[in-house]
Amino acid sequence: MTIPLNSSAYRTAPSQSAAPRRITVLGATGSIGENTLDLIGRDPARFQVVALTGGEKVDRLAELAIHHNAELAVIADETRYEALRARLEGTGIEAAAGRQAVIEAATRPADWTMAAIVGVAGLEPTHAAVKQGATVAVANKECLVCAGPVFMAEVRRHGARLLPVDSEHSAAMQLLSQSEGVEIDKLCLTASGGPFRRYTREEMARVTPEQALKHPNWSMGPKITLDSATLMNKALEMLEAQHLFDLPADRIDAVIHPQSVVHCLVYYRDGSVLAHMSPPDMRTPIAYSLAWPERMAVPMAPLDLPKLATLTFEAPDSDRFPALRLAREALRTGKSAGAVLNAANEVAAAAFFAGEIGFLAITEIVERVLTESADLVGREPTTIEDVIVIDEQARRRARECLPAFA
Numbered sequence: 001m002t003i004p005l006n007s008s009a010y011r012t013a014p015s016q017s018a019a020p021r022r023i024t025v026l027g028a029t030g031s032i033g034e035n036t037l038d039l040i041g042r043d044p045a046r047f048q049v050v051a052l053t054g055g056e057k058v059d060r061l062a063e064l065a066i067h068h069n070a071e072l073a074v075i076a077d078e079t080r081y082e083a084l085r086a087r088l089e090g091t092g093i094e095a096a097a098g099r100q101a102v103i104e105a106a107t108r109p110a111d112w113t114m115a116a117i118v119g120v121a122g123l124e125p126t127h128a129a130v131k132q133g134a135t136v137a138v139a140n141k142e143c144l145v146c147a148g149p150v151f152m153a154e155v156r157r158h159g160a161r162l163l164p165v166d167s168e169h170s171a172a173m174q175l176l177s178q179s180e181g182v183e184i185d186k187l188c189l190t191a192s193g194g195p196f197r198r199y200t201r202e203e204m205a206r207v208t209p210e211q212a213l214k215h216p217n218w219s220m221g222p223k224i225t226l227d228s229a230t231l232m233n234k235a236l237e238m239l240e241a242q243h244l245f246d247l248p249a250d251r252i253d254a255v256i257h258p259q260s261v262v263h264c265l266v267y268y269r270d271g272s273v274l275a276h277m278s279p280p281d282m283r284t285p286i287a288y289s290l291a292w293p294e295r296m297a298v299p300m301a302p303l304d305l306p307k308l309a310t311l312t313f314e315a316p317d318s319d320r321f322p323a324l325r326l327a328r329e330a331l332r333t334g335k336s337a338g339a340v341l342n343a344a345n346e347v348a349a350a351a352f353f354a355g356e357i358g359f360l361a362i363t364e365i366v367e368r369v370l371t372e373s374a375d376l377v378g379r380e381p382t383t384i385e386d387v388i389v390i391d392e393q394a395r396r397r398a399r400e401c402l403p404a405f406a
């Protein structure tokens with residue numbers, strides 16, 4: 001379902017059942033996957049693990065599957081099937097491999113699926129989970145960025161329930177549940193500003209992948225950590241919010257908040273602003289989605305405001321960080337702007353990690369591909385398959401751009 005602004009949907013208690021909830025984690029070996037399983041492992045009587053999937057980390061996937069007594073473990077990289085099968089031999093856990101097997105894992109009946117594969121690679125498996133009509137906790141923001149209206153239509157068509165996991169969107173869902181029947185003026189996402197918040201463009205031109213991977217507040221996978229450094233993460237998140245909450249482009253904003261304690265703010269026309277706070281640890285939004293509409297305990301210390309002492313906010317600088325300007329344009333353009341922006345960013349991010357381009361070239365390539373791809377940007381996909389075709393074409397154009405930025 002669309003997260004409705006004017007609905008009591010959040011307050012409807014689920015039927016209470018003594019049976020453990022059947023859980024699947026797509027992207028189990030990643031940062032979100034590990035945090036999800038950490039919480040699940042603390043209350044094993046409440047959860048039963050159906051399927052776990054990984055990309056390449058076959059040993060870790062097998063360890064997690066054994067530890068959580070999963071029914072099925074799937075590794076996306078087919079060449080690692082034999083290694084997975086050997087590790088799981090005698091455990092009774094099924095092993096499978098390949099892209100299609102990941103999609104099939106997502107179709108196994110489950111009450112709750114965590115969608116935490118990174119990148120557009122997560123789109124088809126998450127869509128497969130949505131088609132089961134169950135609850136999907138969606139960390140994979142690319143589903144919404146690339147396929148927004150099509151994906152949300154599929155959610156409605158299959159009667160699935162989406163629970164946002166991205167910290168800002170989890171916060172937004174909690175804030176918007178206070179706004180039933182009330183028009184909001186603005187939804188404002190916070191951005192830490194990343195490790196280069198105070199860098200000049202000249203300094204940014206020389207930064208290395210190692211420096212970009214040092215996020216000031218959050219421990220996350222490499223791709224999203226780099227996106228935080230370019231502010232492309234916030235660009236993706238503005239598009240994610242547009243589709244999740246069905247908001248007009250001009251009601252979505254972002255502000256720099258270096259402490260990452262406030263995650264989202266909702267502005268009302270009477271001057272009120274509601275803000276959501278929590279420590280910068282993803283186990284809080286994951287726990288919210290796992291226990292929803294109830295609350296569960298997490299193992300972290302509560303926020304210590306006197307110790308924090310100061311929370312600060314700054315306006316983003318679009319000259320040094322063009323990503324937010326690109327996001328605003330993409331929000332207004334709609335259609336396939338999000339898919340093209342994301343595809344170009346995935347290609348450019350991989351090229352930066354490979355040492356092929358500099359840090360500033362990442363957003364420059366995204367802008368170049370968006371500017372030169374009016375034909376792609378203007379397409380209105382009607383199916384997930386259409387989105388994948390657009391993504392592949394935008395990737396090809398981004399790859400063609402790389403030599404000019406090397």
Ligand SMILES: NC(=O)C1=CN([C@@H]2O[C@H](COP(=O)(O)OP(=O)(O)OC[C@H]3O[C@@H](n4cnc5c(N)ncnc54)[C@H](OP(=O)(O)O)[C@@H]3O)[C@@H](O)[C@H]2O)C=CC1
Pocket residue numbers: 026027028029030031032033053054055056057058076102115116117118119121139140141142165166167218219220221222223224282
């Ligand atoms: N990390 C965080 O705190 C947050 C993450 N998110 C979003 O959640 C998603 C996951 O992020 P994060 O956990 O950081 O990412 P990670 O890189 O840590 O983990 C990604 C997961 O996806 C798997 N994977 C990678 N490529 C493929 C593929 N082609 N097919 C199948 N599986 C694949 C990886 O497997 P393996 O490692 O075995 O190769 C791993 O399990 C992203 O969309 C991100 O934007 C949103 C908010 C916060």
Ligand SMILES: CC(=O)[C@@H](O)[C@H](O)COP(=O)(O)O
Pocket residue numbers: 166167168190191192193194218224227228229233234260282
């Ligand atoms: C934890 C989470 O939700 C990330 O998306 C986080 O927001 C990244 O930090 P930035 O605010 O630096 O993008």
Ligand SMILES: [Mn+2]
Pocket residue numbers: 166167168237
């Ligand atoms: Mn986020």
